[in-house]
Amino acid sequence: MTGVITASQPSWIVPFTGLSQRSFGKLVTVLRRKSADAVGRGRPWSRTNLTMRQLALLFGVSKSAADRIIDHLGPKIALRPRRPFDRGTVLIVDGTLVPTRDQTIAERSKNYRYSTNHQVAIDADTRHVVLVGRPVPGNRNDCKAWEESGAKAAVGTTITIADGGYPGTGLVMPHRRRKAEELPDWKEDHNKSHKQVRARVERVFARMKNWKILRDCRLKGDGVHHAILGIARLHNLNLAS
Numbered sequence: 001m002t003g004v005i006t007a008s009q010p011s012w013i014v015p016f017t018g019l020s021q022r023s024f025g026k027l028v029t030v031l032r033r034k035s036a037d038a039v040g041r042g043r044p045w046s047r048t049n050l051t052m053r054q055l056a057l058l059f060g061v062s063k064s065a066a067d068r069i070i071d072h073l074g075p076k077i078a079l080r081p082r083r084p085f086d087r088g089t090v091l092i093v094d095g096t097l098v099p100t101r102d103q104t105i106a107e108r109s110k111n112y113r114y115s116t117n118h119q120v121a122i123d124a125d126t127r128h129v130v131l132v133g134r135p136v137p138g139n140r141n142d143c144k145a146w147e148e149s150g151a152k153a154a155v156g157t158t159i160t161i162a163d164g165g166y167p168g169t170g171l172v173m174p175h176r177r178r179k180a181e182e183l184p185d186w187k188e189d190h191n192k193s194h195k196q197v198r199a200r201v202e203r204v205f206a207r208m209k210n211w212k213i214l215r216d217c218r219l220k221g222d223g224v225h226h227a228i229l230g231i232a233r234l235h236n237l238n239l240a241s
Contacts, residue, residue, distance in 0.1 A: 022241040023237040026237050030076075074223075074230055075226055078229035078233060079229045081130065084156075085155075089158055090158075090161065091121045091122065091124060091130065091155060092162070093119060093122075093155070093162050093166075094119075094120060094198070094201045094205070095118065095119050096120060097109050097115040097116070097117060097118075098115055098224060099113045099114065099215065100114055101218045101219075102221065102224065107139040108138065116138055117138050117145045117149075118132060118228050119142070119145050119146055120133075120228075121151060122200065124197060127200055128235075129204065129232035129236055131154050131155065134148075135224055135228075136148050136149050142162075143167060143169060160172065161194065163198060164176065174190070175190060175191055208235050211234070214231055
């Protein structure tokens with residue numbers, strides 16, 4: 001097809017996938033190992049969908065074929081939780097809100113949109129995402145979402161750092177200052193160090209949300225869960241490249 005953008009042109013890989021050429025090659029290898037079968041040619045475009053059109057042009061297929069391929073391959077690139085954790089591993093956990101169109105699994109949250117709360121744990125040393133809990137309605141606070149999402153059970157007794165929104169969970173949180181009291185210097189030093197380390201998970205969220213799907217997810221049912229698991233896998237591939 002004359003004029004079609006193809007993945008064989010390396011210059012198009014980064015703008016269309018967000019991955020380096022090396023990471024994209026690793027992703028293709030992962031999918032081949034999972035015996036990801038090719039999807040046949042589909043019907044011509046029936047409605048405007050710029051994202052699908054971009055993907056269709058990139059790979060030289062129809063929009064409907066690109067849609068089916070995503071449905072087929074999405075679960076295959078999903079992050080697999082890393083368990084058990086090695087002795088001495090330190091994790092950092094925090095919740096992030098993903099605006100979600102499916103109101104059967106979402107609720108209005110502090111961003112005033114229907115969202116789902118996702119508990120994400122990263123390795124404090126490598127910054128790799130090691131766990132993403134099941135999505136819970138966005139109006140759940142992190143303390144409840146930690147348990148309801150299954151993240152608490154998956155982490156087990158592994159040392160895990162969190163912010164002050166997880167009281168009573170046993171996680172490593174900053175020291176709290178009581179009313180009319182000042183924290184001693186050693187606690188202030190602990191809090192400063194704690195904040196610097198915990199900021200790593202915030203930077204991971206910022207990188208993951210470079211992918212537009214986590215800023216406005218239109219998938220239904222398990223789609224939002226597969227989406228964030230897939231983005232977590234892509235994030236890890238980018239770090240490894």
